[in-house]
Amino acid sequence: KTYTHADAFDGMNILNGIDVSYHNKTIDWDAVKDAGTDFAIIRAGYRGYGASGTLCTDTKFVENIEGAIAAGIQVGVYYFTEAINTDEAIEEAEYCLSKIKNYDVTLPVVIDYEYPADSKGPIGRMYKAKLSKAAATKNVAAFCDTIEDAGYTPMVYANKSDLTSLINGAKLAQDYKIWLANYNTKSTYTGTYEFWQYSEKGKVDGITGVVDCNFWYTDGAASPSDDPAITTTAVPEPVPTPEPSPTLKPTPEPAPVPTSKPTPKPTPKPVPTSEPVDLSGAVVSEIPAEEYFGDELLPPLDVKLGSVMLEEGTDYDITYSDNIYAGKASATITGIGNYTGSITVNFNIYPKNPDTISAKPASKSITLEWSGDNGAEGYKIYRKDIYNGSYKRIKTIPDGGTTSYKNTKLL
Numbered sequence: 001k002t003y004t005h006a007d008a009f010d011g012m013n014i015l016n017g018i019d020v021s022y023h024n025k026t027i028d029w030d031a032v033k034d035a036g037t038d039f040a041i042i043r044a045g046y047r048g049y050g051a052s053g054t055l056c057t058d059t060k061f062v063e064n065i066e067g068a069i070a071a072g073i074q075v076g077v078y079y080f081t082e083a084i085n086t087d088e089a090i091e092e093a094e095y096c097l098s099k100i101k102n103y104d105v106t107l108p109v110v111i112d113y114e115y116p117a118d119s120k121g122p123i124g125r126m127y128k129a130k131l132s133k134a135a136a137t138k139n140v141a142a143f144c145d146t147i148e149d150a151g152y153t154p155m156v157y158a159n160k161s162d163l164t165s166l167i168n169g170a171k172l173a174q175d176y177k178i179w180l181a182n183y184n185t186k187s188t189y190t191g192t193y194e195f196w197q198y199s200e201k202g203k204v205d206g207i208t209g210v211v212d213c214n215f216w217y218t219d220g221a222a223s224p225s226d227d228p229a230i231t232t233t234a235v236p237e238p239v240p241t242p243e244p245s246p247t248l249k250p251t252p253e254p255a256p257v258p259t260s261k262p263t264p265k266p267t268p269k270p271v272p273t274s275e276p277v278d279l280s281g282a283v284v285s286e287i288p289a290e291e292y293f294g295d296e297l298l299p300p301l302d303v304k305l306g307s308v309m310l311e312e313g314t315d316y317d318i319t320y321s322d323n324i325y326a327g328k329a330s331a332t333i334t335g336i337g338n339y340t341g342s343i344t345v346n347f348n349i350y351p352k353n354p355d356t357i358s359a360k361p362a363s364k365s366i367t368l369e370w371s372g373d374n375g376a377e378g379y380k381i382y383r384k385d386i387y388n389g390s391y392k393r394i395k396t397i398p399d400g401g402t403t404s405y406k407n408t409k410l411l
Contacts, residue, residue: 002185003186003198003215004186006187008217012217014217015039016036017038017213017214017216018041018202018204018207018211018213019042019043019078022058022296025208027067028205029070029073031205032073032205033072034206037204038073038074039075039076040073041077041107041108041195042061042075042078044058045080045298046082047082047088047125049123051125051291054290056300065100065103069103074106077099077100077105079110079112079143080112081112081126082125086139086142089111092143093109093150094146097109097146097150097152105152108155108179109153109155110155110156110157111144111155111157112158113136113140113158113167114159133167133168140172141175144175144176155179155195156177157179159180163191170192173192173193177194179194179214180195182196182198183198183199184198195215195216195217198215277339277340278335278340278341279305279339279342280341282305282310283303284301284303285301287331288347298323299347301331315335315336315339316334318334325349327348328346328347330344330345331345331347356371357370365406365409370404377398377400379396379402
């Protein structure tokens with residue numbers, strides 16, 4: 001395809017990049033580099049969609065960031081937010097910073113602002129919180145300011161609609177970089193942005209299946225890749241019709257290239273000097289029960305052996321099993337580096353309550369209807385026959401896809 005770029009980017013370098021998460025499975029980063037990829041933005045983690053809002057690390061984060069850097073690809077990271085206030089936004093930023101502190105992250109650290117969705121529409125904590133545009137914008141700014149205070153470059157990811165309806169993209173663009181999602185051969189967004197995610201169905205050597213593809217507009221010294229699969233042509237964009245508003249919109253200007261900064265070095269831990277240490281006797285933090293939300297649950301863990309707090313990715317890896325649907329899930333901690341052996345701990349995923357329940361009475365019957373897709377494998381129906389009586393189970397429904405029940409033969 002031929003992609004058309006706005007006049008604001010005339011004379012600038014246009015670099016080709018991707019953004020990835022565990023959804024992209026195992027990636028051959030050398031092949032990705034050889035295919036002409038200049039940069040990658042890697043998911044560091046996300047907050048769970050359920051009421052508890054657990055902070056989680058993407059299961060492929062360490063593998064992806066180490067593989068990309070080793071292949072000579074510039075990297076940034078993104079965090080999928082579900083923050084419903086500024087304290088939670090700051091918590092997410094600090095969690096993200098803790099994951100990237102040992103890596104040379106030279107591109108922005110991004111807050112990904114969007115509602116997750118299922119087949120019926122938007123879901124998640126932010127959606128249910130019904131945040132005002134001003135409150136949502138304040139949360140995004142709190143995340144970005146925390147990232148900036150740590151010496152990194154913050155950036156906001158959102159699509160064209162969300163930048164205008166859910167958050168104030170024009171206001172945020174005055175202080176932070178914008179990464180626009182707009183799946184067209186020519187962007188229809190008239191606001192300021194520096195990165196453009198133009199496709200969610202790209203094909204890149206080294207990646208199985210489709211991948212998100214992006215352009216980065218920079219006036220720095222970096223050169224665009226010679227990727228023959230992507231042709232770019234700059235033509236003037238139509239001038240948008242002025243909107244009646246007393247607020248002046250900022251004029252798009254070339255943004256400075258993110259600069260490398262010294263990577264903080266971790267404090268050395270005691271390292272075994274002889275044979276690898278068996279971590280089967282380590283103490284693993286308890287994992288609280290989590291609510292099903294339609295995606296993998298990856299609760300963070302603390303692993304301590306004696307007086308030493310071990311570090312994920314350096315001392316051990318975590319593999320999760322049965323961690324999507326309601327039921328019993330497990331996490332297996334396997335020693336790496338100077339550690340060997342493994343420990344498996346279990347945690348529970350419980351189905352969320354149906355979002356809606358309604359009762360329709362009729363002659364000698366009543367029909368119950370409820371929303372589905374809550375991770376349940378079935379339902380139990382209880383009834384009490386008198387006002388002050390006790391509930392008794394009258395029906396067990398083994399099919400989680402059932403969303404109604406008719407109780408007949410009532411008086």
